[in-house]
Amino acid sequence: MSQKIAIIGGGNLGTAIAQGLIKSDFCNPADITITKRNLSTLKGELPKTVKITDDNVKAASDSDVIILAVKPFQVEGVMKTIAPVLTKKQVLISVITGVTVSDLKEMAQIELPVFRAMPNTAVAIQESMTCISYDNATDKQVQTVTKMFNTVGKVAVIDDKLMDAATVLGACGTAFALRYVRANIQGGIEIGFDAKTASLIAAQTVKGAAELLLSNNTHPEQEIDKVTTPKGCTIVGLNEMEHRGFSSSLIRGVITSYKKIAKD
Numbered sequence: 238m239s240q241k242i243a244i245i246g247g248g249n250l251g252t253a254i255a256q257g258l259i260k261s262d263f264c265n266p267a268d269i270t271i272t273k274r275n276l277s278t279l280k281g282e283l284p285k286t287v288k289i290t291d292d293n294v295k296a297a298s299d300s301d302v303i304i305l306a307v308k309p310f311q312v313e314g315v316m317k318t319i320a321p322v323l324t325k326k327q328v329l330i331s332v333i334t335g336v337t338v339s340d341l342k343e344m345a346q347i348e349l350p351v352f353r354a355m356p357n358t359a360v361a362i363q364e365s366m367t368c369i370s371y372d373n374a375t376d377k378q379v380q381t382v383t384k385m386f387n388t389v390g391k392v393a394v395i396d397d398k399l400m401d402a403a404t405v406l407g408a409c410g411t412a413f414a415l416r417y418v419r420a421n422i423q424g425g426i427e428i429g430f431d432a433k434t435a436s437l438i439a440a441q442t443v444k445g446a447a448e449l450l451l452s453n454n455t456h457p458e459q460e461i462d463k464v465t466t467p468k469g470c471t472i473v474g475l476n477e478m479e480h481r482g483f484s485s486s487l488i489r490g491v492i493t494s495y496k497k498i499a500k501d
């Protein structure tokens with residue numbers, strides 16, 4: 238019998254997870270319940286059979302898997318209301334930034350399997366990178382949760398201590414990459430393309446570059462060396478970017494995001 242899944246917090250990520258799980262046939266739409274307080278502001282296309290409710294307690298008590306997808310400052314209040322109905326037979330998964338497995342175990346008040354998963358919004362099109370950590374779970378439960386996120390992209394199981402770093406690299410990273418694409422589009426328009434064509438070229442070029450790394454299992458510099466013709470136009474552009482702090486600005490952005498999580 239397929240598992241019932243409650244997604245507590247139907248926002249950007251919560252709805253993207255639901256969309257990805259449905260698209261990948263991991264579960265039937267009718268097996269998913271999404272909760273939020275303001276039902277009129279649900280984002281994203283979802284089948285009508287997905288249950289939408291503001292009742293976290295019922296959603297949690299009726300489900301086998303509970304995915305927490307509220308904002309960090311909201312988790313304590315949510316966990317206070319659903320903890321009394323949690324059972325050891327359920328699996329608790331949190332995608333919430335900065336809330337550790339031990340925080341979750343303390344809030345749950347019972348010894349149930351606790352996972353953290355750090356996907357990104359590409360989960361909606363089954364192209365997410367999801368880092369997973371866990372405690373108190375059987376091999377079967379680890380396999381189930383890993384399979385769940387493998388159906389919506391790639392998975393890495395990591396130590397919970399690395400989940401803040403995973404949030405930055407694997408989740409904020411979607412926005413970092415898109416900002417690079419946008420800058421390329423702006424440059425593309427300046428050198429003659431209309432916005433639509435520039436967007437297509439910039440997006441597909443970045444997708445292809447990433448696929449080269451994933452398919453060839455290579456380091457970016459190995460692939461860059463295949464593009465930078467000596468005395469060619471690529472290397473002068475790359476060097477100008479580096480002279481203006483391209484790599485340094487990206488590294489500092491990663492560190493800044495990481496420090497923000499630690500500060501909150």
Ligand SMILES: NC(=O)C1=CN([C@@H]2O[C@H](COP(=O)(O)OP(=O)(O)OC[C@H]3O[C@@H](n4cnc5c(N)ncnc54)[C@H](OP(=O)(O)O)[C@@H]3O)[C@@H](O)[C@H]2O)C=CC1
Nearest residue numbers: 246247248249250272273274275306307308309333334408
């Ligand atoms: N967006 C991303 O790419 C990623 C986000 N995350 C993490 O996922 C979590 C959600 O992020 P994101 O989706 O961007 O944020 P959103 O603000 O888009 O989503 C949060 C959702 O939670 C709902 N919510 C808030 N309080 C409650 C409550 N008491 N009961 C039920 N629902 C509630 C809100 O709806 P309403 O106000 O109507 O209740 C809202 O839809 C955050 O912790 C974030 O750090 C992690 C990785 C990637």
Ligand SMILES: O=C(O)[C@@H]1CCC=N1
Nearest residue numbers: 334404405408409410
């Ligand atoms: O920006 C945030 O806080 C969340 C975590 C990673 C992506 N969005």
